[in-house]
């Protein structure tokens with residue numbers, strides 16, 4: 543019998559059973575999926591972005607299907623931090639998996655408020671800072687400007703002892719520059735990517751498909767963009783990188799790990815199949831076993847970039 547591969551990875555001080563997490567905004571507050579999947583099959587789950595007050599989100603329609611993914615403009619609809627602590631945490635404390643809570647807001651003070659409230663709350667393993675939502679006014683400002691990105695992370699660093707994961711947007715010229723600034727400001731890890739800004743038009747009515755006109759593109763269409771972002775970030779920082787974007791299978795997860803990710807998050811795939819996350823973890827384990835990979839950690843950043851001398855000579 544083949545030995546089971548070791549799937550454990552470390553995100554800073556956080557030890558994960560396997561490298562597959564549920565992505566924020568695609569897994570509610572965990573309980574919604576409790577009857578479809580065993581949450582313990584995930585390395586961890588990331589909950590929907592929380593703001594200080596309950597937030598209704600953007601006008602409908604808020605989702606549209608595209609050729610290889612989806613557009614959404616949910617706009618951070620959430621129950622607010624107090625209701626989360628009161629109504630969602632009792633269930634989440636019973637779940638045997640790492641709990642990462644995603645924090646958002648408009649001005650810095652809102653991020654501070656949510657972070658302070660969560661830092662006092664038992665049962666949370668780490669915070670992911672949503673510096674990158676394309677669906678709220680000003681939502682991306684923090685991760686499109688390295689100075690503002692660093693200010694936000696260092697402000698939160700000073701008020702919490704929880705590990706901080708900075709979630710970045712791909713809607714920038716050089717994501718590596720933003721990654722360096724949040725690492726210097728004290729981020730323990732970086733997750734990438736959030737959705738890409740996109741738009742679709744109903745040519746019959748000539749109206750945008752989304753009520754908010756533009757939205758965020760996710761799913762298989764964005765995977766190559768996400769892999770490139772992870773590769774770039776991993777070459778620029780020494781903190782762990784969590785890869786997100788279009789992951790549907792164990793092989794997709796391997797691709798991210800080889801490009802430099804320590805863990806991955808599964809988002810849109812969960813809307814296609816609620817068991818997508820555990821299935822990615824299982825097929826990742828099967829791939830490792832079949833490929834003679836004893837520990838998943840040996841895959842991280844194992845990419846081989848051919849030197850120019852090895853490249854075939856093209857004349858055009």
Ligand SMILES: Cc1cc2nc3c(=O)[nH]c(=O)nc-3n(C[C@H](O)[C@H](O)[C@H](O)COP(=O)(O)O)c2cc1C
Pocket residue numbers: 565566567568590591612614616618644672675709735736737759760761762764786787788789807808809810811
């Ligand atoms: C419907 C929907 C809602 C989302 N809500 C959030 C959110 O609240 N906070 C956040 O940080 N990311 C949010 N995201 C982004 C995802 O966490 C993820 O970064 C992105 O969808 C790319 O991964 P995927 O291609 O696997 O979906 C949302 C994505 C979708 C599709």
